[in-house]
Amino acid sequence: MKDWHKADIKAALEKRGTSIAKLTQEAELKKGTFNNVFRVKYPKAERIIATALEMQPEQIWPSRYRVKEGETTNHEIEVRDVSERTEALKADKTPIERMVCLSASDYYHATKNPHFAAHYGGVERIRAELFKLLDEWHIEINQ
Structure with missing residues (x-):
C-alpha cells in the first residue's frame, strides 16, 4: 500500500x-x-x-x-456516508459543478487508495454518488 x-x-x-x-x-x-x-x-x-x-x-x-503480518492496529475505520457530504454541500449552496469535481476526485482517489475507499464505504458507493451528481447536473444544464 x-x-x-x-x-x-x-x-x-x-x-x-x-x-x-x-x-x-x-x-x-x-x-x-x-x-x-x-x-x-x-x-x-x-x-x-x-x-x-x-x-x-x-x-x-x-x-x-507498517503493521507486521498477523498484527492489527487498535484503530477501526469509521465508514462515512458520501451522500451526507453531498447533502452538506447542497445546504451550503455549493454549485453542482463543484460537487461533481469533488466527487470525481474522491472516485479517482478511491480507485488508488483502498483505505480511502473503505473510509467512504467502497469504490462502488463513491462511484454511485458521482453518477447521481452527474445526473443532477445533466438535468440542471438541460432545464
Missing part, C-alpha cells in the same frame, strides 16, 4: 476548508514546518493532518506505520 501523494493530502485538506499553512499556524509552528511531513516521518504533523481529515496517520502514511 502506498502513502498518499502530497497533492492528494493538500486537496483533501482543501475539501475540508483548511490547508497545511492553516494547520501550521493553528499549531503555532514556524511557517513551512509541516512541509517536512512530506519527506520524513513527523508524528506530530501526521497526527494533526490526519485529525483534520478525520483519519488515522497510518491510513495516510502506511509505509511509516
Whole structure:
C-alpha cells in the first residue's frame, strides 16, 4: 500500500476548508514546518493532518506505520456516508459543478487508495454518488 501523494493530502485538506499553512499556524509552528511531513516521518504533523481529515496517520502514511503480518492496529475505520457530504454541500449552496469535481476526485482517489475507499464505504458507493451528481447536473444544464 502506498502513502498518499502530497497533492492528494493538500486537496483533501482543501475539501475540508483548511490547508497545511492553516494547520501550521493553528499549531503555532514556524511557517513551512509541516512541509517536512512530506519527506520524513513527523508524528506530530501526521497526527494533526490526519485529525483534520478525520483519519488515522497510518491510513495516510502506511509505509511509516507498517503493521507486521498477523498484527492489527487498535484503530477501526469509521465508514462515512458520501451522500451526507453531498447533502452538506447542497445546504451550503455549493454549485453542482463543484460537487461533481469533488466527487470525481474522491472516485479517482478511491480507485488508488483502498483505505480511502473503505473510509467512504467502497469504490462502488463513491462511484454511485458521482453518477447521481452527474445526473443532477445533466438535468440542471438541460432545464
